[in-house]
Amino acid sequence: MRIRHCGDAMLLVEFEAVIDPLINERVIALAARIRDRRARGIQDVVPGYCTLGVHFDPLHTDLSALERAIEHEARDLGAIEQLPDRAPIEIAVRYGGEWGPDLDAVAAKAGCSPAEVIARHSGRLYRVYMLGFVPGFAYMGRVDPAIVMARHRVPRERVPAGSVGIAGEQTGVYPIESPGGWQLIGRTTATMFDAERTPPNLVGPGDLVRFVAVTDGGA
Amino acid sequence: MTPGSILVLKPGLLTSIQDLGRWGHQAAGVPVAGPMDAFSHRLANQLVANAAGAATLEITLMGPELAFDVDTTIAITGAHFDVWCDDRPVPMATSVPIAAGQRIRFGKRVQGARAYLGVAGGVQAPVVLGSRATHLVSGMGGHEGRALAAGDRVPILAGAGSGATRKAAGLVLPTGGRARVRVVPGPQADWFHADALRTVSGVSFRISPRSNRMGYRLEGPPLARVREGELISEPVGMGAIQVPGAGEPILLMADRQTAGGYPKIGHVISADLPLAGQLAPGEFVEFVTCTRQEAVAALIARERQLLRYSALRDVS
Structure with missing residues (x-):
């Protein structure tokens, strides 16, 4: 673990630079511990895949005390050697057709049928590594190697809210209509983000997600 | 205090609640x-004796025309514009009483890119996740999550304000369309050639027209990785300052x-982010380490400058 200065108002705590559930679990645990200290000047504690951003007000923060606190809280993170059991959050998805305009192309590229892409995508549990891009957008992994797909070279200008996509080994749901380059294989009616809800995001860092294929009449 | 409002007659190029x-x-x-120039935003609030958390209007490049339906006090900071209250010129960085029925009209932009209009009691808007700031891309906060449009009524509080005049020097704005930050x-x-930071230093980057509140795309010498x-x-x-593999560096801004x-x-x-916030597309930023x-x-x-103004005695 290493603490880096990003300008004068953010620290970045770096773990081993890999996308790994256990590393990510430690990042999330450290985030919770730092938040719980409620130290003066801390504005936001933001977990990434294998990094943790700590935003602070430089005029109201004892920076060396903050660095010591991070080191102290990180001391025994190595003791986290297993992922806790969490109940998966199910997200119902209509795959293909107008809901998933890229499903057939993904199947062609993978050399299988669209039904098999659906089975592979909905057939495993995904970990939410981090949120970003827009409010409530969760980066989840990893997808079945057979259906790993590169992003579109030219992103779509408008991806409808609820669209479920694949980018590389990641999968995710667009919470709001936005531009986007992910391969769209389905759509959900689940509300991924609602500022009036507590918490506003349907899924958070460390959560497990299962996509459930539905046919018309469902979701 | 009874509720009042600002009626947006003309919205300007991009006016949002922050x-x-x-x-x-x-x-x-x-x-x-939040504001692109947090210093000027905070100063606008101080000049009308608002709490630090109050919202202002951020006004970009071309200013709005606004009608007030209650008595209040305003202050305009940041970019210098020619501004009129009906036919009377409005001084910058000064608290100015406004009577119900009066109009504020922004004219020519003289210097800087973004002005902040503070109003006594603060611009009112629903608080979303603890803030009234407008985030344009996600449509969150502010007035219906968007920039102000003609016909909008922005709620304010009536009768707020001390009545005495407060005046400040304000941010020293970029001159000649360039700022050194x-x-x-x-x-x-260490992802760049050792001299890349030196390359960044002392070289002017042009702020691309494809820049916005999210970030400035910077046109200049390539930064060899x-x-x-x-x-x-x-x-x-x-x-x-992010550097994509090919393409222009991007200076990340408020959104x-x-x-x-x-x-x-x-x-x-x-300390220098407010200066960057006062640059417009087509203008230049120069970095020094x-x-x-x-x-x-x-x-x-910078903070002392703000504290000085907050401690400033009201002058009449």
């Missing part, structure tokens, strides 16, 4: 937003995303 930002929700992917090296400075590829996406802050995967060669220091100690000293000096 406060100090939506902090504390980046883990859920919620961008911070200080940077400290970024966490991936010694490492290709991207990072695993990581949290980022305002002022980070930035919460995380990014491009290496960062440096960060604009907090400094130490973190210098960055904090500069920020303390």
Whole structure:
């Protein structure tokens, strides 16, 4: 673990630079511990895949005390050697057709049928590594190697809210209509983000997600 | 205090409600937003004796025309515009009483890119996740999550304000369409040739027309990287200078995303971010490196400037 200065108002705590559930679990645990200290000047504690951003007000923060606190809280993170059991959050998805305009192309590229892409995508549990891009957008992994797909070279200008996509080994749901380059294989009616809800995001860092294929009449 | 409102007769190019930002929700992917020039935003609030958390109107390049339906006090800081209250010129960085029925009209922009209109009691808007700041891309906060449009009524409070005149010197704005801002090296400075930071130093970058509140695309000399590829996406802050593999560096501004995967060669220091916020597309930014100690000293000096104005006696 290493603490880096990003300008004068953010620290970045770096773990081993890999996308790994256990590393990510430690990042999330450290985030919770730092938040719980409620130290003066801390504005936001933001977990990434294998990094943790700590935003602070430089005029109201004892920076060396903050660095010591991070080191102290990180001391025994190595003791986290297993992922806790969490109940998966199910997200119902209509795959293909107008809901998933890229499903057939993904199947062609993978050399299988669209039904098999659906089975592979909905057939495993995904970990939410981090949120970003827009409010409530969760980066989840990893997808079945057979259906790993590169992003579109030219992103779509408008991806409808609820669209479920694949980018590389990641999968995710667009919470709001936005531009986007992910391969769209389905759509959900689940509300991924609602500022009036507590918490506003349907899924958070460390959560497990299962996509459930539905046919018309469902979701 | 009875409620009043500002009627938007003409919205200007991009006028939005901003406060100090939506902090504390980046883990859920919620961008911070807030003012591009936080110093001038805060000064506008101080001149009308508002609390630090009050919202102002951020006015971009072309200003609005506004009608007030209650008596109040306003102050305009940041970019210098010719501004009239009916037919009377309005001084910048000065508290000005407004009577119900009067109109504020922004004319020619003289210097700087963004003005802040503070109004006694603060611009009212629903508080979304702890903030009234408008985030344009996600349509969150402010007035229906968007820039103001003609016909909008923005709620304000009537009868607020001390009545006495307050005046401040305000931010020293960029002259000749260029600003020199200080940077400290970024966490991936070693992804670039050793002289890349020197390349950044003292060289002018033009702010591309494809720049906005999320970030400034910078046109200038290429920054040679010694490492290709991207990072695993990581949290980022305002002022980070990201360098995509091919293409223009991007200076992240108020509406930035919460995380990014491009290496960062440096960060604009907090004290100089307001200056960067006063640059318009087509204008130039020049970076000079400094130490973190210098960055904090500069920020303390900025803060003293604000404290001085808050302690300023009302003059009549």
